[in-house]
Amino acid sequence: MNSTCEIRYWSGYFKDYLEQEKKKALSNYEWRFLDDNRLATARFHDQSYIFLTAAIMDNGDTLMIGCSTSFLAQLQVRVTELEKINRSLDATIENSYDGIYITDQKGITLYTNSAIERITGIPKEYYLGKSVDQLIKRGILNSSVTHKVVKQRRTVSVVQENFAGKETLITGSPVFNNEGDVEQVVTNIRDLSDLNELMHELMKVNELNYHYKQEIEKLRKITSHDGVVFVSEKMKMIYEVADRIADIDVTVLILGETGVGKDVLARHIFSTSVRSKKGEFIKINCGAIPEDLLESELFGYEGGAFTGANQKGKQGLFELAEGGVLFLDEIGELPLQLQVKLLRAIQDREIQRIGGTKPKKIDVRIIAATNRNLVEMVKKGDFREDLYYRLNVIPITIPPLRERRDDILALLDLFLAKANEQYHFNKALELSLKDYFYQHDWPGNVRELINIVERLVVLTDKALLSISDLPVEYQPTHPYHTSKTMTLKECVEKAEREVLERAVKTYQTTYEMAEALDSSQATIVRKLKKYKLKICEKD
Template sequence: MKVRDVMMKGNFTLKENNTFYEASQLFSNDEVEVIPVLDEKEILVGLITKNDIIKNFIKGTSPNIYIKNLSLDKKNIINDDSKIQDYIDAKESYMGVKNAEGKFVGIFSVNNMLKQGFANGSQKINELKKKINCNNECNENNLNCTELDAVIESSFDGIYITDGKANTLKINKSYETITGLQRKSMINRNMYDLEKEGYISKSATLMVLKNRKSNTIEQEFSTGKKVLVSSNPVFDDKGNISMVVTNVRDITELYELQDQLAKNMKLTEKYYSEIEAMRIQYLNLSDMIAQDKSMLDLLDVAKRVANVDTTVLILGETGVGKEEFAKFIYKNSMRKDKNFIKINCGAIPQNLIESELFGYVKGAFTGANKEGKMGLFEVADGGTVFLDEIGELPLDIQVKLLNVLQEGEVERVGAVKPIKINVRVLAATNRDLEGMTKEKLFRADLYYRLNVVPLTVPPLRERRGDIVPLIQYFLSQLNHKYNFEKSFTIEALNTLYNYSWPGNVRELKNIVERVIVMSSSDEIFQSDLPIQNSLTNIDKNGGCEDISNLKDAVGKVEAKLISQAFDNAGNVRDAAKILGIDASTFVRKRKKYSGKDML
């Protein structure tokens, strides 16, 4: 008999590029024990089981990691034309079955075969039937044949034989070992009496004698052992049942494994529930990726301040995700159904910033709208205003912003009467505002009014637990967007993990997109990464050997970097990306240094 004759059809399959989270969802079905993993050509490349899911949950595997990056079972894959007896004694409960082309065709389950007739046990039973019916030396009610005794006694499964009236004729040694019962106390006794006295919970033999057909049941003994028994009738020439041959296999260990699996599943559900609760609680935005403990702790603080209208100052290097934190606070606040207005203080020309933020009345200045204009703070009334790059705000505008924070009112350009508004202000900067107050570049009263609850977002190099999840997230987005199936090699991931990321998440996203678009194969290797060519170093001297003033030295280095970035990129947008700053900031700084010798 071939494997294809008894294999089960698999209801579920996974592709290599399915995520660990998607695989976990499939295993939430209690009937699923193993799922085959296929490549893009439907070739069977491995198996994943419930135990694999449990182990990876406990290990803390990212939900976003691809299945192909897990340790798949590639050993237990067999051919559909293999013989069953080659795998009967295998320790593995499930094996994947492939055809001659390597494609998945089904699941081979030893336990399932046992329930259907114990495979090799059924074969031995059939051999016994033939021997009993054709061997003239064996009396119908007296099994003394040496050859037949040897077959029965050597069987790995327990064998129990009765006559057509349920009297016990033969019990082998394996039956004693499996059940814990002594055959000397059961030989020549009737199954009705043994069942009545509690030796067995119920008798498959009696069911066969009643229904005249094979029967398989679970049986429990007075010793506490649990077994699976399959009883088969042997008919004489007149169609009467002359014997019932029962094959017995111990499933006590199976029950113990099921209990352990149930406990593990409960533990898995607990871990999953905790992770899901944290994701729902902290990560209400699909693009907020955080697994590093420092980020989760910061999100915990952000979640708490989101529920009140306190002003929040978000600090951190450029590209760390300050805007995403602002959105996170907004999404978790009581104002989430109102407007969220982002204002980039560094991108609005200085001659327009007052009218853009606070609006103007009609006739306020030449070229003004005849009807006047509502400012962004008025537009956000009832909602949230996010002031990005707050450190770039001119001093005269800072005065009016302070009035918004303290009095809750704005005054349009040219107006004589203020307008009451109700907004929550979130601000962000990568600059040292406290230091700027000492240099009179930022108003101290505004700084202390903004700095009610400061949140400092750590740079990517200080939260490396987020690097790989962010890579996988950006990779998944881009694969979906461009219909790619690209992936990073382990060496490439290690290189990305160990990089210092001076441009933080913004730089990471740009590099991932660049290599995905530029790589010629579906696999991205270490050599494909442009990190070694990134603009992270400056000349040893930096052109500062003749400068004694720190401010001038910093200005010269900044001018040199701006010039190099523009020469390398050829345009403002890409040059700004290299330096990890906004295009508007790049333009302003380039203009600042364009008339000086240092550029």
């Protein structure tokens, strides 16, 4: 155990290693020198070895350089770990969807991944070893992000079109060394064409969502009462009023054109009232029953009151409606002599059967309806004024469909669904047909709409119904069809033109036409010029 070397300097890792082994004193070393004292080994008590080699410095000192077997093992572990980390980093960069290329501070490409081939259409090997200046010169790049990063010492992003004509987002980030200098630049290239396409698709989806939201909003606005749906504010207000007066026992007069749904509103008032739990909803059409039978239907009769009468007598509708509602539809058709008796029943809340001697108290709420102008009838003496005011306590006017077009499509969907269910079909309507329904004036109102929908569903073989499937009288080309209300002036001009068209085919001169039409020749000439008509020449 001897050593002729004075160990004064230790190099690199070996010095660090010995400092970690402070518990092992130099006296415990077993030295063996080989090769003219320039190569030696020392063994620790843990059987690990140090390999030393000697070198003489210019100042005469001996520099011992060495490495132990245990330290070599540690280095090997570290190398293995670093290789694993490098493989993971390589795989991450290589499999990145974005293009990545790394340059040194001078712009020389050190590394790039395969994504750059997809984005630029140029093999990644082409970039290696080339400077960004060369790539700019060859037209592969428009400008250098690398130079900007080195100059500004910060992350820089630019959007530019690449060699393949694709819009790209290029972001360069600096990598600093221990001295704070930019050592490398890592550049990320993102293909914006894919992103733009996604943005376009997203916009389409958003537009579709907006459309769906609008449809949902429309559905939310649709209110349903007793199988009737409506969207219009007018109908909402009417049914709000009906709900407020449902339990107030006042007489209601429902006004409106034929087919607007007067009886439906009357039933709604009944069904939402407490009377629906105490009595029945009894309806009578005052214009559908012969005058001589109407009184007995309303007030009933005693046995033997008249020839052919039931010997036990018969209850009238007032008695049948006890506790409930009596709906007098088409009240304007009620004969004058019965108007007096109806007034007494409403005022005194009692009736008297035909042939009876004693009045009978009743608990019946009256709801009346008519499509006639009762005020004008009162003025003409066709309707009693006192009865009118008794009925007109709560007047409710239901507007026609042409004045609440917002309800048409909602009602259309409802009636189509009902017809499909009733007749076991699955019919649908083209948009053009829906638009036709929306524009049509519907003189028969809801009743007419129900009728035409049912006809189309039953009589048409096709699953998708169109305007061509409409009955002849509903076709837009039919002379009696108008999709919108004509003004008086338009009607006059249309009739005038039709008369003149027939006249020019019949007469040979404007004088003959003037005489036949009881007009002046000058007027006929002016009208023909207005409508661009000429007299047909006869053979």
